Amino acid sequence: MPKTKQKHEICPLDELQPGQRKIVQIGKRSIGVFNIHGALHAVKNVCPHQGAELCRGAVGGTMLPSDRPGEYNYALDGQILRCPWHFWEFDITTGEMVFVPDPKRVKTYDVGVETSSCEHDHEDPRLEKYEVGVENKVVVLYL
């Protein structure tokens, strides 16, 4: 039987306007709640790289490759969270690490992995996301 999620009130919606964030502690979990262009997103406040307080990082955009070799465009403004330690970037809306290989500039080789015991293995550098919503003009997390 699935466990029922608990509701946690965070703040009045007025206190979390587009572009703003709140970092909250709920039990042992530190969570960043962001208003990205009017949509709420909640992510675990731990960088999957080496555990920095990711949600204290800068929010902005990132450079993505254009159709022309060697050219990049600034994109995804207001939804990219940059870790304050080593500057890995994550898309808050999807939880995915921003990583766009450019096959026009990088030669690739087939590789294989024979063991999963490597300490520095970053198999899925995706952020852990949580369900967040609004009830009666109050921001609510469901954990």
Ligand code: FES
């Ligand atoms: S701890 Fe976040 S990029 Fe290294």
